[in-house]
Amino acid sequence: MSNIHVTTSINGDPVEFVCAPDEPLLDVLRNRLGLTGVKEGCGTGDCGACSVLVDGRLVCSCLVLGVEAEGAEISTVEGMAEAETLHPLQQAFIDHAALQCGVCTPGILVAAKALLAKNPDPTDEEVRFWLAGNLCRCTGYDKIVRAVQDAAAQMRSA
Amino acid sequence: MALDSNGKRVFKVVGTRPARPDGVDKVTGRALYGADVSAPGMLVGRILRSPHAHARIVSIDTSAAEAMQGVKAVITSRDFAVVEDASTRDVQVNCMADGKALYDGHAVAAVAATSAAVAKAALKAIKVIYEVLPHVTDVDAAMKAGSPVVQASRAVENVPKGFSENVTHHCEFGHGDVAAGFAKADKIVSRSFKTAATHQGYIEPHACLASMTSDGKADLWCCTQGQFNVRSLCASIMGMEASQLRVTASEIGGGFGGKTTVFIEPVALALSKKAGRPVKVVMTRDEVFKATGPTVSTSIDVKIGMTKDGRITAAEAHMRYSGGAFPCGTVDMGAMAGFAAYDLPAVRTYGWNALTNRPKEAAYRAPGAPQAIYAVESVVDELCQVLKLDPLDVRLLNAARKGTQSSYGPVFDDIGLVATLEAAKAHPHYHAPLGAGQARGLSCGFWFNFGGNTCVSLNVNTDGTVGVTEGNPDIGGSRASISLMAAEELGIPYDRIRTIIADTASLGHNDVTDGSRVTFSVGLATIKAAQDAIRKMCGRAAKIWGIDEEAVEWIDGAAVPAGPNAGKFPPMSLAEIAAVSFQTGGPIAGHHEFNADGAGVSFGVHLVDLEVDKETGATKILRYTVFQDAGKAVHPAYVEGQMQGGAVQGIGWALNEEYIYGADGRLQNAGFLDYRVPVASDLPMIDTVILEIPNPGHPYGVRGVGETPIVPPLAAISNGVSRATGVRMSELPMSPPRVLKAIMARG
Numbered sequence: 001m002s003n004i005h006v007t008t009s010i011n012g013d014p015v016e017f018v019c020a021p022d023e024p025l026l027d028v029l030r031n032r033l034g035l036t037g038v039k040e041g042c043g044t045g046d047c048g049a050c051s052v053l054v055d056g057r058l059v060c061s062c063l064v065l066g067v068e069a070e071g072a073e074i075s076t077v078e079g080m081a082e083a084e085t086l087h088p089l090q091q092a093f094i095d096h097a098a099l100q101c102g103v104c105t106p107g108i109l110v111a112a113k114a115l116l117a118k119n120p121d122p123t124d125e126e127v128r129f130w131l132a133g134n135l136c137r138c139t140g141y142d143k144i145v146r147a148v149q150d151a152a153a154q155m156r157s158a
Numbered sequence: 159m160a161l162d163s164n165g166k167r168v169f170k171v172v173g174t175r176p177a178r179p180d181g182v183d184k185v186t187g188r189a190l191y192g193a194d195v196s197a198p199g200m201l202v203g204r205i206l207r208s209p210h211a212h213a214r215i216v217s218i219d220t221s222a223a224e225a226m227q228g229v230k231a232v233i234t235s236r237d238f239a240v241v242e243d244a245s246t247r248d249v250q251v252n253c254m255a256d257g258k259a260l261y262d263g264h265a266v267a268a269v270a271a272t273s274a275a276v277a278k279a280a281l282k283a284i285k286v287i288y289e290v291l292p293h294v295t296d297v298d299a300a301m302k303a304g305s306p307v308v309q310a311s312r313a314v315e316n317v318p319k320g321f322s323e324n325v326t327h328h329c330e331f332g333h334g335d336v337a338a339g340f341a342k343a344d345k346i347v348s349r350s351f352k353t354a355a356t357h358q359g360y361i362e363p364h365a366c367l368a369s370m371t372s373d374g375k376a377d378l379w380c381c382t383q384g385q386f387n388v389r390s391l392c393a394s395i396m397g398m399e400a401s402q403l404r405v406t407a408s409e410i411g412g413g414f415g416g417k418t419t420v421f422i423e424p425v426a427l428a429l430s431k432k433a434g435r436p437v438k439v440v441m442t443r444d445e446v447f448k449a450t451g452p453t454v455s456t457s458i459d460v461k462i463g464m465t466k467d468g469r470i471t472a473a474e475a476h477m478r479y480s481g482g483a484f485p486c487g488t489v490d491m492g493a494m495a496g497f498a499a500y501d502l503p504a505v506r507t508y509g510w511n512a513l514t515n516r517p518k519e520a521a522y523r524a525p526g527a528p529q530a531i532y533a534v535e536s537v538v539d540e541l542c543q544v545l546k547l548d549p550l551d552v553r554l555l556n557a558a559r560k561g562t563q564s565s566y567g568p569v570f571d572d573i574g575l576v577a578t579l580e581a582a583k584a585h586p587h588y589h590a591p592l593g594a595g596q597a598r599g600l601s602c603g604f605w606f607n608f609g610g611n612t613c614v615s616l617n618v619n620t621d622g623t624v625g626v627t628e629g630n631p632d633i634g635g636s637r638a639s640i641s642l643m644a645a646e647e648l649g650i651p652y653d654r655i656r657t658i659i660a661d662t663a664s665l666g667h668n669d670v671t672d673g674s675r676v677t678f679s680v681g682l683a684t685i686k687a688a689q690d691a692i693r694k695m696c697g698r699a700a701k702i703w704g705i706d707e708e709a710v711e712w713i714d715g716a717a718v719p720a721g722p723n724a725g726k727f728p729p730m731s732l733a734e735i736a737a738v739s740f741q742t743g744g745p746i747a748g749h750h751e752f753n754a755d756g757a758g759v760s761f762g763v764h765l766v767d768l769e770v771d772k773e774t775g776a777t778k779i780l781r782y783t784v785f786q787d788a789g790k791a792v793h794p795a796y797v798e799g800q801m802q803g804g805a806v807q808g809i810g811w812a813l814n815e816e817y818i819y820g821a822d823g824r825l826q827n828a829g830f831l832d833y834r835v836p837v838a839s840d841l842p843m844i845d846t847v848i849l850e851i852p853n854p855g856h857p858y859g860v861r862g863v864g865e866t867p868i869v870p871p872l873a874a875i876s877n878g879v880s881r882a883t884g885v886r887m888s889e890l891p892m893s894p895p896r897v898l899k900a901i902m903a904r905g
Contacts, residue, residue: 099184100796
């Protein structure tokens with residue numbers, strides 16, 4: 001099986017890579033492109049730690065093939081902050097102590113960003129159901145929901 | 159009663175909620191966890207695991223794998239040192255089976271190859287011939303004579319006749335005349351309980367990068383709760399000297415006790431040694447479930463006698479735990495903790511451990527206590543129901559307090575149980591009306607909290623900032639807490655401190671991050687290291703002023719003359735002293751190393767409102783409040799986080815999480831889809847009430863908070879479900895099919 005050449009865009013930058021035809025996008029991002037902010041918790045789409053956006057759609061990158069990135073726009077946690085300025089969600093997670101170990105945080109931030117793009121004023125229940133695919137074992141989700149709501153409020157008033 | 163209000167100490171920064179020092183790294187994806195580093199020339203390590211619950215390994219033929227292109231090393235148990243110490247040898251054999259596979263998923267061989275694909279193919283090329291043996295996975299079955307014997311010759315000496323050789327541990331705690339106590343009771347309830355093994359469920363799988371060179375030196379990067387313990391275990395298992403192995407703890411993606419030992423680290427070292435190249439090993443989630451430590455599975459009988467006005471007259475429990483295929487003493491902590499919340503005239507607990515064909519138990523948050531306290535608190539609740547007594551009043555009536563002889567021996571000093579119960583009783587949650595079909599459950603919880611070996615260095619930089627070097631991986635914000643305590647003691651702002659976690663070559667030994675010991679022990683060592691630096695800074699000021707060192711004291715971050723007789727000099731701040739340190743004797747640093755004593759026990763009370771769907775047996779948590787004595791809450795947001803996270807792990811344990819074994823002894827749900835941890839949509843907000851009853855053993859009153867909150871949810875939810883359904887539940891988890899079955903059986 002020879003590798004396939006892929007041209008894509010990651011966090012707004014043009015990127016080329018080669019990967020095996022059966023190689024998950026997660027492995028490409030982490031092992032070939034050094035984007036280790038994308039985490040692997042299960043490799044089977046159950047934990048959401050590897051969440052990224054592909055053309056604005058929230059996916060588990062362990063369930064997407066690297067070759068599917070051809071011509072697409074990929075967004076990862078590494079692209080959320082603008083230079084020194086954190087995204088309001090990132091700042092809110094720090095302010096609300098919404099992370100403990102932090103390993104689920106990149107996936108949750110990407111997922112929450114996708115939610116707020118669709119629904120800028122979600123109810124707590126909508127936040128909880130949207131994030132139901134992102135496991136966090138440390139926080140019990142309380143402070144995560146509060147951080148997302150705080151960031152949403154800030155983004156609405158910005 | 160807050161520490162601040164009792165006149166002992168007014169805090170300036172301890173008790174505030176600043177941003178954690180590793181926050182930006184963790185929200186931007188820059189923080190480096192176990193699997194996030196690579197090395198030039200690195201190989202991929204993979205492990206071959208037994209598909210059988212119990213089997214003799216007749217032969218392992220690795221020749222075909224070794225001959226494959228890209229395969230650089232293949233190892234089996236032959237590639238490790240001969241270890242004498244029994245408990246270290248158990249760890250070694252758990253990392254790599256020696257002669258027998260003891261559970262489904264037990265490692266039998268490993269390869270290092272140039273790519274994951276080659277490594278995977280090489281595993282398939284290893285030929286293992288097994289002779290499958292009868293297996294046992296249930297603790298009660300394993301204790302009976304005639305059970306398959308998991309490991310021969312490990313039985314405890316005082317195993318009574320009629321028990322299996324699998325019984326490896328026995329303990330007994332208590333005081334008073336239990337028979338006389340039961341004779342005084344108006345009502346006695348006896349009931350048996352079972353709890354399933356659950357996994358810590360950290361989101362980050364175990365991962366490490368090992369690099370061992372031909373001169374016998376090695377570096378190991380890994381996600382662990384204790385790099386010094388990793389060094390000590392790996393050095394023994396590899397037959398190396400500790401000084402030749404440097405272990406660096408990565409950022410850690412959750413542990414909850416499960417990363418207090420080693421699984422893949424010795425394997426990666428052995429592969430690296432043989433291949434002569436760095437080797438990275440990362441577990442799959444399936445491997446994490448099958449081959450890393452779940453908690454014990456248990457079977458417990460509890461008997462409690464009570465007078466009709468609610469006084470407990472006697473209590474007794476028999477606890478049978480299984481820590482999997484290796485001897486395990488976790489039942490000690492269950493037998494000690496079970497009745498700790500009560501002031502009892504007569505109490506006796508008996509604990510047993512039996513071997514089963516399950517993975518080796520690893521610590522999980524308050525190891526051993528949740529199961530025991532679940533059984534005890536269930537019987538207390540049943541007595542309250544039968545005798546028509548308020549469950550909070552009964553707990554207050556029987557509560558342990560200062561001076562109580564605890565059920566495990568020691569006499570309690572200042573403890574917060576009564577204050578915690580009173581806070582629950584006064585809280586609106588306890589008085590809120592319940593809807594139709596809803597019920598309220600409650601339970602007490604307890605954990606000892608640990609101290610232990612600790613070493614901290616504190617360096618005063620010439621620009622007036624301070625670096626704290628500690629040796630315990632930060633698993634939930636502890637760098638923030640340590641920085642807060644250093645800032646408090648030194649009298650400088652929090653943001654002038656940077657706390658880092660040292661590798662094993664850079665600091666003296668530190669016990670693992672466990673038992674809620676870090677904020678207490680490392681905090682105490684940091685305070686003492688700061689005091690050491692303060693003494694030195696006062697000495698420098700004295701030298702500059704030309705007065706005696708004893709005539710200088712430290713107030714609000716500055717050296718000042720102690721009283722009018724010492725002389726009249728303006729205060730010299732830490733920054734001013736540090737700036738001239740090279741002219742006054744050189745760099746300034748404080749150190750402290752000790753085996754910390756004086757950890758203060760912690761109690762919690764949880765209230766839960768829930769409803770049970772009578773059609774499906776599914777339980778919905780409607781409202782949840784955690785009350786806990788934290789001692790002084792150093793960073794209250796992270797104290798709340800521990801209380802919320804622990805409660806939710808307990809909710810998962812109560813309702814869904816369990817290791818499910820088939821008749822073939824294989825684990826049937828080794829993934830997050832089938833081993834269901836709580837998700838955001840399962841839960842309400844988790845309200846918290848922090849009580850601050852100072853621990854007399856710590857200058858700021860710190861106790862430790864991480865373990866206790868996982869203890870009460872099991873019984874609190876079981877008591878709620880029992881009241882909602884009218885059936886007393888006695889097995890965990892209360893998964894929908896199990897609850898539905900109980901409802902149907904009631905009719």
